[in-house]
Amino acid sequence: MIPFRISVPASSANLGPGFDSMGLALGLYIHLDVADSDKQAFFAHGSSESEENHFIWNISKQVAERYGVTLPSCSVQETSEIPLARGLGSSASAIVAGIELANQLGNLQLTDEQKLAFGTELEGHPDNIAPAIFGGLTISTMLEDDIPSVRLHDIDLDIIAYIPEVELKTEVARDCLPDTYERNYAARASAMSNIVVAALYSKDYALFGKMLENDLFHEPFRKVLISHFDLIRENAKMLGAYGTALSGAGPTMLSFVPKGNGEAVKQEMAKQLEGYQVKLLKIDTKGVSIS
Numbered sequence: 001m002i003p004f005r006i007s008v009p010a011s012s013a014n015l016g017p018g019f020d021s022m023g024l025a026l027g028l029y030i031h032l033d034v035a036d037s038d039k040q041a042f043f044a045h046g047s048s049e050s051e052e053n054h055f056i057w058n059i060s061k062q063v064a065e066r067y068g069v070t071l072p073s074c075s076v077q078e079t080s081e082i083p084l085a086r087g088l089g090s091s092a093s094a095i096v097a098g099i100e101l102a103n104q105l106g107n108l109q110l111t112d113e114q115k116l117a118f119g120t121e122l123e124g125h126p127d128n129i130a131p132a133i134f135g136g137l138t139i140s141t142m143l144e145d146d147i148p149s150v151r152l153h154d155i156d157l158d159i160i161a162y163i164p165e166v167e168l169k170t171e172v173a174r175d176c177l178p179d180t181y182e183r184n185y186a187a188r189a190s191a192m193s194n195i196v197v198a199a200l201y202s203k204d205y206a207l208f209g210k211m212l213e214n215d216l217f218h219e220p221f222r223k224v225l226i227s228h229f230d231l232i233r234e235n236a237k238m239l240g241a242y243g244t245a246l247s248g249a250g251p252t253m254l255s256f257v258p259k260g261n262g263e264a265v266k267q268e269m270a271k272q273l274e275g276y277q278v279k280l281l282k283i284d285t286k287g288v289s290i291s
C-alpha cells in the first residue's frame with residue numbers, strides 16, 4: 001500500500017436560523033496518515049498507544065460491514081486541529097474521516113452522495129457532514145430516500161471564531177430545545193432562514209448579518225448555556241462585524257466580518273476574551289481530500 005493521508009475540514013453548523021441544515025467548512029483539519037502494517041493499529045491524536053475501539057476506526061468498521069468487505073491491516077495515525085465538543089463539527093469530521101478510510105482501504109468507490117447518506121445516518125443531521133464532504137457553504141436536508149444538498153459559492157467574508165476552554169456536548173445542547181414549535185413561530189423562524197440564504201446568495205452581507213442574529217430555532221434556548229453570548233455579539237458588532245452566531249450547538253461563536261477587516265477585529269476581540277482562542281479562519285473549499 002502506498003502511504004496516504006486523509007484530511008477533513010471542521011465546520012460550523014446552523015449559521016443562525018439554518019438549524020440542522022446550513023453548514024460552512026472551515027480551515028481546521030483532522031488528518032489520518034495511513035501506512036502498511038502487519039497488525040491493525042489506530043493511534044489517536046496525542047496518543048502513542050494503539051486503540052482498537054477508536055471512534056473513527058469503529059465508523060470504518062461499520063462502513064465495511066455495510067458493504068460486505070474486510071479492511072486490510074494498516075496503521076493509522078490521527079492528528080487533529082479541531083477542538084472537541086466546541087461546536088466546530090468534530091464528530092462529523094471524524095465520521096467523514098472514518099467513512100473515507102473505509103472507502104480507500106476497501107476500494108469501495110463510494111460516491112459523495114453515499115458518503116453523505118451514511119454520515120447523516122450516523123450523525124443524525126446533515127449540516128456538518130455535507131460541508132465536511134463538499135467544502136464551502138452547504139444547505140441540506142433529509143428526505144426519506146435522499147439527502148438533497150446545495151452548495152453556495154463565493155462567500156466573500158472574513159470569519160472569526162471565539163473558542164472557549166469549556167466543552168459543550170451537542171447532545172446536551174440539543175436537550176435544551178423545545179420538541180415542537182407553534183405554527184406562527186415556526187413560520188417566522190423559517191422565514192429568517194430563507195432570508196439568510198437569499199441574502200448570502202445576493203451578497204447582501206449587511207442583511208445576512210442582521211438575519212443571522214434573528215434565529216428563533218435554537219439560540220434563544222441555548223444562550224443561557226453560553227458565557228459572554230451578548231457581550232461577544234455586541235462588541236463584534238461595534239467593531240464592524242456583519243453578524244455573530246453560535247457555531248453549531250456552541251459554545252464557540254462565529255463572527256462574519258467584511259473581507260479584509262478580520263485580522264483587526266480578531267485582535268481587538270482577543271483583548272476582551274481572556275481564556276478564549278480567538279482565530280481568523282479560512283473557508284475550506286475542498287472538503288474531504290486524499291494526498
Ligand SMILES: Nc1ncnc2c1ncn2[C@@H]1O[C@H](COP(=O)(O)OP(=O)(O)O)[C@@H](O)[C@H]1O
Binds near residue numbers: 055094
Ligand atoms: N477525532 C475524534 N476522535 C474521537 N472521538 C471524537 C473525535 N471527534 C469527535 N469525537 C467524539 O465526538 C464528541 C464531540 O461531538 P459533539 O458533542 O457533537 O461536538 P462537536 O461535533 O461540536 O465537536 C467528542 O466528545 C468525542 O466523543
Ligand SMILES: N[C@@H](CCOP(=O)(O)O)C(=O)O
Binds near residue numbers: 086125
Ligand atoms: N444542528 C446541530 C449542529 C451541531 O453542531 P456541533 O458542531 O455543535 O456538533 C445543532 O445545532 O444541534
